Amino acid sequence: MWYYRSKKDDSEVIEKLNQLAESHPTRGFDEYFGRIWQQGLKWNRKRVLRVYRAMKLGLRRKRK
Template structure:
């Protein structure tokens, strides 16, 4: 059987989220995504959220 093999490379998104997490450790996804958009990077919100969750950067809401 043949299955679809994804060709996506999220290394750039991972690097950017890592840099933001190191710079602003107490902020959440919304702040990171707004900063990414302000820099002019046109990444899809669902893509960035998927990578954010896979990196386990989720903060607990208090």
């Protein structure tokens, strides 16, 4: 049998989310997605949310 293999390449999304998380560590997903959208990157909200959750950015980070 043959099974479908996903061809997802989310490296650009991961890179952008890392960049935003480093520059604005206390913001949430809505803020990050809004900034991505304003920059003209028309990625699907579901895709960005899936990557955001996989990176475990939804966990609260401690502030100094």
